[in-house]
Amino acid sequence: MTTEQILFYILGGGAVAASAAMLLPPLGKSPIHSAISLIVSFFFLAGLYALLSAHLLGALQIIVYAGAVMVLFTFVIMLLNLRPDETQEPRITAGKVLAGVLAAFVVGKVVTVVGLASAGAKAVDLAQPGYENFGSTKEVGYMLYTSFLVPFELISVLLLVAAVGAVILAKKSLHYVDRPEPPPSVFDQEHAHEHMHTQSGTDHAGDTHAPHDANAHAASHH
């Protein structure tokens, strides 16, 4: 075996093992351990990219997925403080069956497409002239902004739509609110006015009732 093959088996095996650990019981039961396994598998994938001379793709894989997306994942897991999933036996539902069929379809499609694409392809020696910059930042940049400009722009529009959609879904009200309305207090002008009338502005002990008074006033006003 060449060094490249040995590295491939190490990296590929590691990626598969980490992905399996993400789903299977000992680690897969706890959301945070699943997330860590996923990060580890991203690293093996980045190694595979680097092995294929796609250094930029490897670096981007880590920046985007391990460095940003998974930080958000851990953020959400921590925010919800999810406990290890030990609630119920796994059940087969219609949704899961549908998901399985779809996944099988996608896997089949990927295998066919890759098979068809690789059938006519022949290995290229990257050491020969014209290929020494293969996978470099410059080369990938040129390709993105020349031959693949339209898909590139379309994908960025898609991401924009996704971002807008996420904002719409996450927002409770579509009206622009800079910050939550402060609770009514004695310092509200209108109320301070009333306050002076009712209490003559002398009794400091009365201040402790102020928030409650303010609510009552507001309610009666409406």
Added chain:
Amino acid sequence: MHLTGNPVLDVILFTLLKLVGFVFVFVMGMATVLTWVERKFSAFMQNRIGPNRANIGNIRLGGLLHMIADPIKMLTKEAFTPNTPNPWLFRLAPFMAFVPALVVFATIPFGPGDLQVAPLNVGILFIFAIGSLNVYGAVLGAWASNNKWSLMGGLRISAQMISYEVAVGLSLCGIFMIYGSVDLQQIVIGQDGTWFGIVPKWGIFAQPVAFVLYLACAIAENKRAPFDVAEAESELVAGFWTEYSSMGFALLALSEFIEVVLIGCLGATLFLGGWQIPWLVEGTGVLAGKMYLFGNLVPHLQAHAWYLVVAQVAAFLIKAIVLIWLQLTIRWTLPRFRYDQVMRLGWRIMLPTALVNLVVTGIALMFYERF
């Protein structure tokens, strides 16, 4: 450089030499000294004496021995593990913060030619990739502490890191556009020479806005004051490292200082001309196009007079130290922002400014190239 005569062995030995010399001696040494300098500097700014008691006999060195006394103290303390369902994650977290902080120094060019541990084609993207990982150390450590103060700190860090990473990346894009590369050595070579014979062609003069954005966002990513809401001792006890003691705490603290050094080194590389010595030495980067071929880079170094190389390395280290000093000054001058202010600053001021800077740079470059 011929060390043994065997070319493969030469490369390995030379890489090890660079690794030890730069990463272990300079970076780790700097980080260790910073543990004392930071406290002495704060004492100076607050009109106190600061740590000055550590001594061996009558030798005190103004308290410098604290940097040896502190690790000894840390090592002999109990490594406390809180009552947590994830003790192994708790113990692993400091390493997850420490290792990426050190690894990124591999791509920093600290001298001309091949004086760079790993000349990677992706250059600074590697620093972004690995550097963005040390957030996990703090976040997972905070989560595994099983403590609500730690958890609050961890939540704050993860949100803050995501917010400022976008801005710091965008602020540096202007530099990449001007020097036409993401390779740090190429960027340094691009900063050779002067404009009008006076102003050095440094990134800070080409991209002054980017420099301010970079420094602010990088300090925010390093979660130091005025952005240290993650440890906010007035609200969260000690934030994400509340439960850490002994060497776990030392590693987390040290990784913060290593990042201070990283911000200094990266800032010196991108904005202060790296190892270039303006006015005195020019045009030394001519041969650098052949840098990646091992056959060529070794003679390239030999073509340099040794004292010139030493002077250039020293220039880089001095620039890095100036930026480290600047960070300490900011650290002890500004009060801490409120958490919502930090987020608002990141998304509403830093990010739009970086975008505008990028657009203006693009337009300026277009005109510069056309006319």
